[in-house]
Amino acid sequence: MKYLSLVILFLLLSCGNKEDILLPKSNVTMVSNVLDHSPIYIFFRTNGNDTLAEVNRKNSIITTNWIFNIDKRLPLRLVIPEVIKLQEKKRTEKSHVNEKAENYYSYADSIGKNMAFIPFTKVFYKLEPTVSSALVIYFYKDKITVNNTVVAKAELQEYLNNIQVESDMPVVLYFDKNSSYGSYIQNKVFIKSIKLNNKGLSFDENQEYLF
Numbered sequence: 781m782k783y784l785s786l787v788i789l790f791l792l793l794s795c796g797n798k799e800d801i802l803l804p805k806s807n808v809t810m811v812s813n814v815l816d817h818s819p820i821y822i823f824f825r826t827n828g829n830d831t832l833a834e835v836n837r838k839n840s841i842i843t844t845n846w847i848f849n850i851d852k853r854l855p856l857r858l859v860i861p862e863v864i865k866l867q868e869k870k871r872t873e874k875s876h877v878n879e880k881a882e883n884y885y886s887y888a889d890s891i892g893k894n895m896a897f898i899p900f901t902k903v904f905y906k907l908e909p910t911v912s913s914a915l916v917i918y919f920y921k922d923k924i925t926v927n928n929t930v931v932a933k934a935e936l937q938e939y940l941n942n943i944q945v946e947s948d949m950p951v952v953l954y955f956d957k958n959s960s961y962g963s964y965i966q967n968k969v970f971i972k973s974i975k976l977n978n979k980g981l982s983f984d985e986n987q988e989y990l991f
Contacts, residue, residue, distance in 0.1 A: 799823060799836075804852040804887040804965035809896040810972060814884055817845040822862055824851035833858040835866075842870060843878040847897065849886050852962025856990055859961045860905050867905075887965050898968055902986050907957075909991045914952040915945060915981065918991065919967050921959045937974045940981060950984040951976075957990040 801821060818841045825832040833854050840846055846866070850859055867883065884897040917936075918925045924933055931939045940951070953971065955964055976982065 801849050801851045802853060802962075803849065803895075804885075804962040805890045806887055806896070806966055806969045807889065807891045808969050808973065809889045809892055809894065810969060811884065811897040811899065812894065814845050814847060814882075814897050817847050817884075820846055820848050820866060822848065822850040822854065822859060824853045831855065831858065833862055835862050837866065842873050842876050843881055845881050846870065846883045847886050848883065850961050852960060852965070854961045855958055856955055856961060856964055857957040859964075860957075860990060861907065864905050864907075885965060885968075887969075898965065898972070900968075904987050906987060906989045909954060909989050912952060914950045914984065915940075915943070916952050916954055917971075918954045918956075919959065919963075920956045921963070933970070937976075940974065940976060941978045943978065943981075945978070945980045947980045948982075949980055951981055952984045952987065952989065954989045954991050 799821070801823060818839055820840050821836040823834040823836065825834045831854065848863065848866075870881070870883070882899050882901045884899050886895055886897055888894075889896040916927055924931050924936060926936075926939060926943070955967070971983065974983075
């Protein structure tokens with residue numbers, strides 16, 4: 781497939797040797813092109829029965845847009861701590877600063893057969909859940925709940941638009957730390973597709989939690 785060829789070629793040119801990364805797939809392109817970028821790779825590795833996340837950022841340039849190419853098989857509990865470290869490195873850089881430089885996750889558009897990207901520059905990840913007065917959507921491996929109510933994925937938009945809430949309540953996303961990075965990206969793209977007509981609700985795009 782075209783997008784797979786692009787990925788392999790991208791890796792060959794960037795790393796000098798063949799390293800396969802299985803990118804997440806979605807049928808929607810959020811961002812189709814990112815200029816002035818440098819790659820970061822997080823590979824899927826195994827050591828006996830253990831799964832490992834191996835980071836390669838040797839070609840990353842601090843003043844460019846960073847594209848995170850992450851293997852979809854990795855669990856979030858291994859991916860997000862590495863992402864946090866890299867985010868902090870870029871945020872705390874003092875000598876070389878480009879305020880316009882963004883961070884993107886890459887994935888494969890299975891319909892358009894092309895590489896696609898989703899921005900996450902402003903997201904601060906939290907590794908532990910906290911008590912919150914917000915409306916919380918929990919993405920488990922096999923279900924979605926809104927606070928304590930199980931909601932079918934296809935019905936989530938309608939549920940959110942009909943729920944009775946106090947004014948100006950943020951919607952915060954919680955993700956199962958044992959779910960795959962691939963499902964995380966699919967859920968991120970899905971959330972971006974939801975149109976909120978409920979004036980009391982808005983997605984909090986600055987923080988996400990693992991549980």
